Amino acid sequence: MNLKQLSHMLGLSQTTVSRALNGYPEVNHETRERVLKAVRETGYRPNKAAQRLATGKAGSIGLVMPTSPGNSSDVHFSEFLTGLGEEALRHDFHFVLTPADPNDEVGALRRLAASGNVDALFVNYMRGHDPRLDMLKSLSMPFLVHGRSIGSEPDYPFLDIDNEAAFYDATKLLLQLGHRRFALLNGPIYFDFAIRRKNGMDAALAERGLTLDEACVSHTPMTDEQGLLAMERILQMEKDKRPTAVLCSSTVLALGAVRAINQAKLRLGEDISMIAHDDVLTLLKPENFTVPLTTTRSSLRAAGVRIAERLIGEIKHTETFPAQELWKAELIVRASTGVAPAD
């Protein structure tokens, strides 16, 4: 069933039917009702591809899904996707997901844009001096960045959390509790958030004239296994050199790290204090750890909702948004942070 058949059935022109469906004013109320009734009865649905071709609007937003054989599925990504979906549902939008090898994200993005299948693009997992920014700016298509790219002009629309502040505050708290030796289990060094979190930590330490021992810093994929390995390595240090406070870039890393601490028969919140960043993953609640975890919290899912809201608003030209948003993470103190042990 297509427009032609439908309009013929109704004894109307395609124009009128189309207008009736799209809410144009120059259609008699009665005629419109007739059309809507026929649509309900026949189950007619406009062909999106044709609509897309005619209007240039596709009602969909494109995103590149980082994936490749051997690359693990990322809980952070799907948590975020859920947020996006939640909002998109309200506007009858959908996503076009292009899976892409992480080494060819620029290419995947270009293909997606050129395909004419999407109205707007979205990128995340930003890196320092990210090459995708130039590509996005050269396109004449709305886009939104989740995160930022240190080293690039901040002249693009983004939504980010204040990673520096979050880790600055967390470090500050631990300093107040008397800790002097710190470790950091961070995400891969090329990611913007990892750089900023380390910067925030460095800044807080510097205020007290302290520096972070590079041996106590790890940059790894954010899996529990890597957390375990990194923590084990740190725990092998001599007791009086060993850090008493650990910051983790994700509760997933913390999961592994806590396991290492348990295996070493150390007590979390007493022998070692820990603060992790919490993306509010459904699967991994910091309050459910055996020793509930102190965290800097900011919901990835909420970010997804907001990003969908902004992108869809932009496509529909219904609203204008601040181009750049920086969310504060909350510092939530639980039992994993305690006074530094006496040496």
Added chain:
Amino acid sequence: MNLKQLSHMLGLSQTTVSRALNGYPEVNHETRERVLKAVRETGYRPNKAAQRLATGKAGSIGLVMPTSPGNSSDVHFSEFLTGLGEEALRHDFHFVLTPADPNDEVGALRRLAASGNVDALFVNYMRGHDPRLDMLKSLSMPFLVHGRSIGSEPDYPFLDIDNEAAFYDATKLLLQLGHRRFALLNGPIYFDFAIRRKNGMDAALAERGLTLDEACVSHTPMTDEQGLLAMERILQMEKDKRPTAVLCSSTVLALGAVRAINQAKLRLGEDISMIAHDDVLTLLKPENFTVPLTTTRSSLRAAGVRIAERLIGEIKHTETFPAQELWKAELIVRASTGVAPAD
């Protein structure tokens, strides 16, 4: 840059350029090279919407993403999605994700199909007597089901794991270890896999003249919190009535259940034995549990790869596949299963 401009630039007709690009034989080798060169230089990309309209093929497969406010993001879903993506990448396919309220999956599916945006459909989270099957069969579009639907004629293409056999085998193992009182932490009762797993368990017990006490069965969403709650309830039973063996439908449920067991100061693999079904989630490895978990294992991700392979093959008409596949889950014994404690 579109076909018209490109062909004009080359002094060729649109037909010839189009044929050169799509690998038709009746194009001079030299001409084809010229065309390809021009494409590289100009960065020309065919407009997918137009291609779609002309051919009826979209190069994308549609799936409904179960999501709604308050509905938690599902690790199982994203693990699966990763598999799909991995395979789709190889064929330059992408997905169209329609987020949908779980109560309106049939509607979402219909809209997706009618939109003309997809070549094939995929559904999962099958329920007993699933209403989506009739809808799918009425569409003239390839589709593939992940899972099955008990109570419906098995005349549709599916990929499933043998849930009955998995839980039958698991139960059998525990029986051999001397266990007589069992519990089951299952997924929601309306899901096909949940029904079948329970059936498998019932069958094994029946062979020994045992039955499953309904008070020891829970049907809940598969989150760690629900696992914790369900296990806590079970542990409140009198010691000589209390189950000594627990089956979990997911390692996520097991995560919570193990926490409950720890909190009750019971020893896993000694006081209580446990077997969980393992979808091979990246985030949650059964071997990383404090007491490594015995599992029935079948990779969701591998299922994703296979499903994408089949759907894409069908769209391209390159291959024919067996319509129905039933995978065996492996039973992997680790430390969480031990001999039943003496009463």
Added chain:
DNA sequence: CCATTTCCTCAAAGCGCTTTGGCTACGTCT
């Protein structure tokens, strides 16, 4: 040397929709 085949190319139709630019009929204003 003409007829036939083969190779390459083209013009034009069509996919299903939106949108431009009328056109008609009727009421209103001067």
Added chain:
DNA sequence: AGACGTAGCCAAAGCGCTTTGAGGAAATGG
């Protein structure tokens, strides 16, 4: 009465691609 507005409808063009059916040129055969 004529000029003008307006409400309601329509025919046709156009979005960018693929594909059908045809045609011209070169190569082959009798």
